[in-house]
Amino acid sequence: MTTQQILDFYRRPAAMTSAGEHARALEDLPRDVAALARIVQGVLLHQHWASKYGVTLSDERLGESHIRPTGQMLDRLFTHDHQPLSAARPPGARLVGICRHFTVLLAALLRAKGVPARARCGFGAYFMPDLRLDHWVCEYWNAEQARWILVDAQIDDVQRAALKLDFDPLDVPRDRFLIAGDAWAQCRAGEADPSTFGIFDMFGSWFIAGNLVRDVAALNNMEMLPWDDWGAMVGPDEPLKDDHLALFDRLAALTHTPDATFADLRALYEGDERLRVPATVYNAVLNRPETV
Template sequence: MDEIALFFRQSSPTSGLGRHRDRVPGLPADPEELSAIVRGLLIHNYTATVQGLRFSAERMSHMETVGAAAILDNVIGIDPAPLDRERPVERRMFGFCYHFALLHCALLRATGTPARIRCGFAGYFVAQRWIDHWVVEYWDGSGWVLTDPQTGRGDLTGDDFQDGVTAWNLCRGGASRPAVYGNGELWGWDELRGSLINDVAALNKVEVAGWYWCDRLHVEPLDQPHDELDMSLDVLARLAAAADAVDKLRNCVDLYPEFQPPAGAVAR
């Protein structure tokens, strides 16, 4: 695990803090304390709606932000206070689960903890449904710990969250029903395909939300099986599930470059 831990302790182009690196000294190294800091900087779009908060079109456009440095550009542009100072809800960056997970992962890496974000499905939002979601895994020295920086839930289990690789393999093997995976708009195979490729990309430290850019996934009907496409994704998922070294993770990308997000992809 030394090689894997080192790989995930180093920043990626999307998780690097860049011009904001000097804001890290003084922040706690404890993963859950960093998770709380992230919640004090961001507000989820659904939470804002429930609370009746109104944001300008410019502030709402922050939903498209990719990259931890760009997230902090937004955060600091709204309120230049130190990162560990909790903002009032109306002065937090408007985003979604991807932004919480990526910023938490970036701060973990910057403070010395190996971490990675995982795209998959949470089982704690809607009963008997798996809702698409991003969380964080960090290495505690003996194993990977799953935590949700958006909600503050820690020590997640397989009953709480399934990463995209796991969800795909369960559904393809018949152990789970595809129809219960998705969000408020779309359920089934398209959601499973998109979360799988996002999850594999994030394991290779290319952390981008959304899969609108992936022409290979544009099949009809979206929510139904597609033999040729799905067999390729079976191979991708099988390789990712068995990858216990950095070169094996990279092999997933080398074999199917069409499933790797291009430079400049934005969150959607």
């Protein structure tokens, strides 16, 4: 496929990045990436950072983190506050989510402005020393520089100060955020320790493999929740067999340079039911199957 065809694929709103009936609410937004990131930060509240903003979340509010499509995210947001998206809400009136929601909403806003954008699932190396934690960022095409740039829309001034970042969240270095496939490849080569990749009490190769499948789905415009399980994903006590290793090795290679391997990545995703997001996935946090 041509570069233009690939960029067009990531320029069009899709299942999770369509604003639905709220499309008109995006029309008057700026096209500037920095401005759009600030808008996202003004309407979303990360559930694990809520206390830093003086907010205590009820179970009902925590349930907002399980919303998948952008259209439904905006439905819920506007029930809290009817102001335009460009108006920053007080923290308690923002939609509750996690890094995936910041990423998907930014991708949705960029696509609405005609900018190619996609979600990437992997690991951030800037949250805790010596650990690479489960994380999502947005990758957008900068036409002037002719390159994809990683943006961490979650990191606002509060978080940047707390984390003491030494880089610009609007251009995250590739060694500070590792896409899941690169994390897998480094661990397979003995260059990184899989026990340092994960979150909470969940670390290891199985976790990296799950994020790799989620990254493949995101590259195919299906940006799922970080705790959605399906198909090729394995559990913490499940051994990685040869067929698993071969599949994940191939996915790591394909996702390292997804534009160069775009046709293969699309064909493999569409043709392999272990990778393709099914109509029903398992929500591991709520411990139940859910319709996508």
